[in-house]
Amino acid sequence: MxxxxxxxxxxxxxxxxxxxxxxxxxxxxxxxxxxxxxxxxxxxxxxxxxxxxxxxxxxxxxxxxxxxxxxxxxxxxxxAYVIDFPHITEQQLKKMFPKSKKLKLPDLSNLAGNKLTYLGWNDLRTNKKYLVYELDGKLVGIECKMSAIEKNNICSICNGHGEVTYFSTITKSKKANNPDYYKAIGNLICTDSNKCNEKITNVDYLEIFLKESLGIEQTKDRMYYVNEDAFRKNRD
Ligand SMILES: [Zn+2]
Incomplete structure (x- = not known):
């Protein structure tokens, strides 16, 4: 085989x-x-x-x-030929999110065989969503704030229609002349990451979002990853 x-x-x-x-x-x-x-x-x-x-x-x-x-x-x-999500342990996840003292962990027992582009899970107690993805050969994770919105809408990650939440994160990218510069970015994402993984057909947006969040320089043109209107509405 x-x-x-x-x-x-x-x-x-x-x-x-x-x-x-x-x-x-x-x-x-x-x-x-x-x-x-x-x-x-x-x-x-x-x-x-x-x-x-x-x-x-x-x-x-x-x-x-x-x-x-x-x-x-x-x-x-x-x-049968779909590649498994990379093996990951609870220890590695805890290391990935050191600031989350009581990190809620996802079920890692049956990752193999589950068709996943990214590993995503929600912590409803803290309204956080976590995403873990293999970016350029390295597992990276980000923690996002979730705000419930009531309508079904288009998810920015998979482009599918369904129940979404607004998720946002503070980017790690800093401006050289302003060390206090923090920028929040966010967008709509499927509330249920398993459903998102069933629909996602390319990782373009996911990678852009992760790179931006992690402060990784991008050579690609900056795309419309910030849904400014939604963000403003959410913040106000
Ligand atoms: Zn989705």
Missing amino acids: TEKFIKNEQFNFIKKQVALIKDSIKKHVPPTVLNATIGLANAKALELLPHASAEQITLLDLSNLKTEDQFEQYLQQLS
Whole structure:
């Protein structure tokens, strides 16, 4: 068996493509349209993993599938190749968040096999949300303040629609000429991080947010990671 090679968010992306195809099958679109949809999905799946081996390309290939069942089976098979979240101990987590004296820890007993892009959990006693993610090969964590908002909305991390909370954090980045400069950044995020992990299809925003929070220099253009309006409303 080839080793696990698909990241959770990549698997979700492929899952989304398959959902589109299954939808087209259900709607009985003309065969030419269906074939084009399948072809495009296949190209996108392969594009995600440009360094895939011949064996992996065969596993990813969905161009010869026809029925809904076959697509379902394809996903089932592919899900076995989703890379596990890195092993992490309670000790490591406590070290990661030294300021949280009574850190509420997530359940680490069944991390393997759980499809996770990031590890996220809430502490409802303190209204905090914690995110842990492997950034450039290193596990990093941030602690955010959560403020409940009542409406369902779009999550900035996974772009999915669902129950969200406003989360904000103080960035560690400082301005050279002003050591007292602190900037809070925040946005909407799925309240339930497990649901977020089922929907996330790319890590662009997550990485930008983490880098900004941790004060890691970014070369990319600064993007719209701060929902200023929401922040202001929340703060006032
Ligand atoms: Zn989300």
